[in-house]
Each structure stands twice: as structure tokens, then as C-alpha cells.
Amino acid sequence: MEISNRIRGFQASPIRRLSPYAREAKQKGIKVYHLNIGQPDIKSPKEALDAIHNYPNDIIAYGESDGDLALRNAVVKYYNESVGVDISVNDVLITTGGSEAILFSLMALCDPGDEVIVPEPYYTNVHSFARMANVSIVSVTSLLEDNFALPPLSMIEERITSKTRAILLNSPNNPTGHIYSPKELETILRMCQEHDIFLIVDEVYREFCYDGLNFTSVLKYKDYSDRVICIDSVSKRFSMCGARVGVLISRNRNVIRETLKLSQARLCSPTVEQYASLAAFGAPADYIENVKREYEKRRDFIVKALARIPGVKCARPNGAFYLIAQLPVEDAEKFAIFMLKDFNYKGETVMLAPAEGFYESKDLGRDQVRIAYVLNTDDLEKACICLAEGLKAYNQN
Numbered sequence: 001m002e003i004s005n006r007i008r009g010f011q012a013s014p015i016r017r018l019s020p021y022a023r024e025a026k027q028k029g030i031k032v033y034h035l036n037i038g039q040p041d042i043k044s045p046k047e048a049l050d051a052i053h054n055y056p057n058d059i060i061a062y063g064e065s066d067g068d069l070a071l072r073n074a075v076v077k078y079y080n081e082s083v084g085v086d087i088s089v090n091d092v093l094i095t096t097g098g099s100e101a102i103l104f105s106l107m108a109l110c111d112p113g114d115e116v117i118v119p120e121p122y123y124t125n126v127h128s129f130a131r132m133a134n135v136s137i138v139s140v141t142s143l144l145e146d147n148f149a150l151p152p153l154s155m156i157e158e159r160i161t162s163k164t165r166a167i168l169l170n171s172p173n174n175p176t177g178h179i180y181s182p183k184e185l186e187t188i189l190r191m192c193q194e195h196d197i198f199l200i201v202d203e204v205y206r207e208f209c210y211d212g213l214n215f216t217s218v219l220k221y222k223d224y225s226d227r228v229i230c231i232d233s234v235s236k237r238f239s240m241c242g243a244r245v246g247v248l249i250s251r252n253r254n255v256i257r258e259t260l261k262l263s264q265a266r267l268c269s270p271t272v273e274q275y276a277s278l279a280a281f282g283a284p285a286d287y288i289e290n291v292k293r294e295y296e297k298r299r300d301f302i303v304k305a306l307a308r309i310p311g312v313k314c315a316r317p318n319g320a321f322y323l324i325a326q327l328p329v330e331d332a333e334k335f336a337i338f339m340l341k342d343f344n345y346k347g348e349t350v351m352l353a354p355a356e357g358f359y360e361s362k363d364l365g366r367d368q369v370r371i372a373y374v375l376n377t378d379d380l381e382k383a384c385i386c387l388a389e390g391l392k393a394y395n396q397n
């Protein structure tokens with residue numbers, strides 16, 4: 001009996017596939033600093049935790065497929081008041097994480113064999129979502145040497161073919177930290193209009209922009225409403241990654257109506273967590289302000305700490321909480337395994353995400369890792385010491 005060729009073609013996530021080595025290291029009593037995954041050590045809002053503790057119903061029942069109405073209304077209020085865009089509750093579908101919103105967008109817009117253009121390096125799980133939807137990713141490369149600035153937008157246009165259905169952006173970007181400027185967004189929207197394709201923008205890190213930079217949501221451009229899908233999530237904004245509550249927003253009624261069929265097939269998103277997400281939207285405004293300030297501090301810290309390690313190069317991210325670092329090794333995956341399997345410094349080590357899987361183009365990112373600076377600066381300091389010592393030991397072998 002054989003399993004499908006399709007499933008064999010999927011990649012094991014570079015963020016998680018080294019987890020068995022981390023587990024073994026922990027079983028040996030080694031402390032592992034997780035720089036591999038965007039799981040912040042920041043507390044979820046008290047309002048959300050209280051809501052879970054005080055869930056008022058006797059049954060954890062199915063909810064509506066398009067999401068809890070009170071939560072959808074809270075999302076609308078947040079967009080109107082905080083993001084400064086005017087959307088209606090009919091534009092909003094609650095999804096099981098931003099992940100499902102990305103998958104649903106690809107399913108709704110593309111037929112099997114269609115193409116979606118994505119700047120690389122990109123959020124690696126998009127690779128799997130594209131495979132699930134039977135869609136090809138066509139990449140446009142940005143380089144560490146250019147601080148991951150976007151390549152000339154004309155390069156995106158050159159990639160558009162008769163099979164292209166959408167451009168998928170992520171801003172602020174995981175893993176590069178790039179934030180799309182209003183000018184870039186407008187140029188890309190005009191390009192989409194000219195070629196009659198959609199623009200999907202994943203804005204799950206919207207709140208985390210540094211150096212005084214402001215964020216512009218794609219939903220601000222109402223003239224292009226019909227061709228825009230915006231992805232959002234409570235995972236990062238409220239440090240509620242395990243809640244699995246995301247949002248798909250589009251003013252294109254056809255997109256919402258057709259996507260709802262997918263929502264109905266999976267019945268509903270988690271009921272209790274939607275209740276907690278609703279409460280999270282009621283958290284005081286300084287919750288986000290404090291979290292953002294903390295990430296900016298961590299960004300400043302880790303960029304300096306990495307610059308001190310011989311042979312390590314990294315770009316300076318403007319947003320989100322990741323960076324790509326180039327290491328003085330040939331194969332970053334082998335090095336990441338070495339760190340977990342064969343190395344510790346004073347009983348501690350780090351887990352890294354090899355970056356090759358964040359690129360579509362072959363042979364890119366082989367000597368790079370993605371680092372999530374989601375730990376407090378004390379832990380980041382110890383993690384960077386482990387990394388420096390690990391590189392020394394690895395290159396002596």
C-alpha cells in the first residue's frame with residue numbers, strides 16, 4: 001500500500017523539522033533557546049486569559065462558519081479606529097489562524113496549475129499552502145546584501161504570465177522585516193489592475209514597525225478594493241499563537257461568498273478562542289505599545305550581538321520579529337543539527353531555522369538561518385554566546 005505522491009512532495013517545515021533533535025537535547029538536560037520559531041515569550045492580554053477562565057457556556061459548541069459575529073464586529077471596530085480603514089462586517093471572515101486565511105485565499109483565487117508571485121525569502125509555510133492548492137509559486141528574489149530591499153518592481157511585472165492569478169506580499173515581512181511603503185503598494189496595486197490579477201497582503205505583523213516607521217494597510221486603497229485580500233491574525237498581535245484565530249478580509253463580495261464554502265466545510269474556527277480573541281480586542285491600547293517597544297529593543301540587541309560574531313552577517317529588519325543571518329558555514333541545516341545534537345556551551349544551546357526553505361530559488365539561503373528574536377534580551381544574549389561558541393567549535397572540526 002502506497003501513500004500519495006502529493007504528500008511526499010511536501011516539505012517538512014524548516015521551522016519545526018529539527019524539533020526531534022531539540023527534544024533529545026532537552027532529555028539530556030540541555031537548555032535549548034528557541035530562535036527557530038515565532039513563539040513570543042510575551043504574555044497574552046489578561047482580558048483574553050480571563051475570558052478563557054470564565055467561559056460562560058456549558059457546551060463548547062460549533063460556532064458560525066464565518067466566525068462569531070461579536071468578534072467580526074470587534075475586528076471591524078479595530079480596523080475603523082486603529083488601522084484607519086473602513087470595512088464592514090460582511091467583508092470579514094474569521095479563519096483558523098492566518099494560515100487558513102492564506103490557504104483559503106489561494107483556493108479561492110487560483111485553479112490548479114495557476115501561479116502566484118511571491119517575493120523571496122518568504123514565509124516558508126506558504127510553500128505548503130501553495131502545494132495544497134496546487135498552485136505554483138513564482139519568486140522574485142531580494143538579497144541580504146541589499147538589506148532585503150525589494151528588487152525593482154519591474155521584476156515582479158516581468159514574472160506575470162497568463163497563469164498568474166495573484167501577487168502575495170507579507171508586510172512587515174517574515175523573515176526579512178521589510179515594510180512595504182505606500183508608494184510600493186500603490187505601484188503593485190496598479191500593476192495588478194493592469195494585468196487584472198489579485199493582491200493578497202498578509203499583515204499579521206502590522207503592529208510591529210520600528211524606527212518610527214508607519215504602517216499602511218492595503219485596505220486603505222479603496223479604488224482597488226475588488227482585487228484585494230488582507231490576511232490578519234491574533235497570533236502575533238496578542239501573543240495568542242495557540243488560539244488559532246485569524247481573519248480574511250476582502251471588500252470583494254464574490255471572494256467572501258465563495259470562500260465561505262471552504263469555511264462551511266471545516267465547520268467553524270475554535271469557539272472558546274474566538275471568545276478570548278474578542279476579549280483581547282478590548283485590551284488597553286498600551287498593551288500593543290509596550291509589546292512593540294519590547295520587540296524593537298530585542299531587534300536592536302540582536303543585530304548588535306550578531307555583528308560581533310566573526311563571519312556572521314545580517315540585515316537590519318524594520319518590522320516583524322525575524323531576521324535572516326548568513327553564517328560562516330556551507331550548510332546551515334547541518335550546522336543547526338550539530339548545535340542540537342553534538343554541542344552545548346555550559347549546558348545550553350540554540351535551535352535555528354535553516355533558511356533554504358524560505359526561498360523558492362534553488363541554492364539560495366544554504367548558508368543562512370532565520371532567527372526569531374522573540375526571547376527577552378537576557379536569553380538572547382545567552383543564545384548569541386552559544387551561537388558564537390557553536391560556530392567556533394563547528395569550524396574547528
Ligand SMILES: Cc1ncc(COP(=O)(O)O)c(C=O)c1O
Pocket residue numbers: 038096097098099100123170174202204232233234235241244245246
Ligand atoms: C507571515 C506569517 N503569516 C501567517 C502566519 C500564520 O499565523 P497564524 O498563527 O495566525 O496561523 C505566520 C506565522 O508565523 C507568519 O509568520
